[in-house]
Amino acid sequence: MLRKRSVRCLSIIILITVLAAAAGLYLEDSMEPQNPEEIAAFPPGSTVLEGDDVIDESGVRSVPLLLHPDYLLDSFNYMDPGNLLMALLTGAVRTPVSEMTGGIDHEGRSTVNGPGVIRVSGDKLVVQEPPAFLWAYKTPYTYGVRRGDVLEIIENGRKIKEVPADSISNSTVPHRYKSAERIKRWFKRADDGDRIVLDYQLSGFTDGRLPVPPERIEELFGEEVITYMENYPSGSPVMVYMKDYRKVQISSAVSYLGSYPEYDDNKRAFNARAFAAAWNGTIIPPGTEGSGKETVRFTASRDPEAPGGYASHGSCPPARALRAVVTGAGMPLPRGMTWEFHAVLFGFNPATGIKVKNTGKYPVLIEMWTTGSGAGTKIYARLYRLEPV
Template identity: 45%
Template sequence: MRRSLLNPILAFGALIILIIGISYVGNTIEGYVPPQKPQEITSISIGDTVTTGMDVVDDSKIRKVAFLYHPDYLNELFQTGNYLQAITGLLTGSIETPVSEFIGANISPQGIAQGFEGPGFLSVQGQQLVVTAPQTFVWGYKTTYTVGIKTSNGLEIRTGGKNGKVVNVISESDINNNTVPHDYVSVSTTKKWYSNADTGDYIIMDYSLNGFNDGRNPITPDNIKKFFGQSVVDYMENYPSGSPIMAYSGSQSETTVASYSESLGSYPEYGDAARSYNAKQFATGWNGTIIPPKTSSSGKLNIGYQPIADPNATSTGGYATHGVCPAGRSLRGAVTSLGLGLPSGMAWGELSVPYGVSPTEGIKIYNSQNYPIKILMWTEGSDSSTVIYTRIVKLG
């Protein structure tokens, strides 16, 4: 009887010693093996843009440990609803480290992005993987991405710029909507360019967003609409490469901080109807332009003006875009009354837009304020009675 009681006691004691020994060995091994870093378990790269509902953790990258070393992991897996991993750990004796050991703000125990609005981005804070929620304003810069280069073998498509990665080579006969980007350059334009280009010539076909103010990774053309919406794509199409692009605006207010107006006046020798048209085109070219703090922007691309004969316009072949100067004075007056400097490409005096300067692409405004601004321009009236209005709005 005494012997039968002794055996279970001895067995229990041996089990305790075994567990202590295993724990000691496990802790010793863990002391020699560096802990897994949060960036080693991600499903996307650190810095990539994230929206709610995205899975940011790759479970297959998480190390497994012996169940006896970390029995607490089993309970944690059950509590967070990771039943499959828990059961697998029981059956195999090797248990997956719970995701909760690696994650922090805005990530669920299942590794799903949650708890924020707008496009955040994946980052590491301390030893935790987190999703950084977007600031009120997020902006980047329109940057050349997809380039077509004429080669002896056909049209070579590269991503990442002229010296980027070759992703395809297309024969001239295969240039169509399915083989080349066509948001910025139409297929017919690409075909015409190719037939006239020399070997080695290149054409810019698509753009990415780079250099974000919050440090996130660049966004390729195919993801801009996904993360920021069609309106951002539309805005990008209207502005030159290198322009700052407001990709995201959170909850905000708009406050008028400067305004100015200028009358067109009458110069019949230049044709007041044509001058009025050019003034209205100038307003169209600048209306809606958003300039983030400490950045510069021009007006829109592809704004057409009516050339007007002028014997003084010797540098531009005897023609000028009269009518843009009163509009330029309106814009200049609003900009400088806000305390910003004279826009580059502009001049003081009546001739606000010098001969040879593009009224929209050739002028840049630097926003020295610490908040984004939006330029609103419009006209009222016609011919010599046209009045050009400019209003500058503070965002945020």
């Protein structure tokens, strides 16, 4: 009798197990997989740092506890009393983050070192590591537009406020790139509808991530990137992240200022130092074209043969050094320069008018400096290739 009862109980258990398994398979087959974007706290393509919360837990789907009792043992649930209690009361358990993600811990935080990027990979939401070299371009983000007696502030294509002309100040307008005084002077000269760029974003990233607005650049990429952007013209390539690389010197050159007193050797020495300062520290990524800094100023000397009667004499000796290291590295003659002794073409700014094109596989770094003074000024240039290790 006892044996018959045991067999009957065992049969019932087996039947329940089979029915539960069948129900589980049916439920699993009938449920559509969750779209990874539903659980993302930021749009795919967004830049995030290690430790950032990248999961919107309110979007995490629950599944029948019958289907996945093992989910209760995942730290996403058993370490969260709320999730655990809800599963026991409702019979539905939340899908663990680890089942749907990569590069993200069980609490929904990025584990990637450096400025990672959110991607959808198959049925998972992942944070990808940045490449060894990551760059973007400095492009306009915020404009000021004159409308009568007010300055409209247009941010990312949307008007965010109006500032009366007499209220323009550092507290009412973006002023990282242009001071409030400069904006006031522009406003007085501007016609109705004219616009001025007030702030810049980073866009056109090499790995296809979304543009980064001005207020997040320093947080994500550091103060050095902001400083670089402040110095270089709009449209310039900006290296925002580098890791595991070495500097390999490819070429070097030395040039001498010499004496041409008719153009004032002191002014010429000033321009030679300015040229070196404008180009020192410039990084040009592969396949891009870059110039020197726009924040460096040159002085003009009287020259009857120059257009307008003036020229930035003293720029040609350092330009010859720059030309030598660029072409010595196998890159073409910079735009705005010639092969002649007078290396800078008339009409081209020695810093922003000259363009160096990197036709190589890796980023290049230009270093320039001077020694001496007056006609005895010596100009040095080096070009390094930045190679992954």
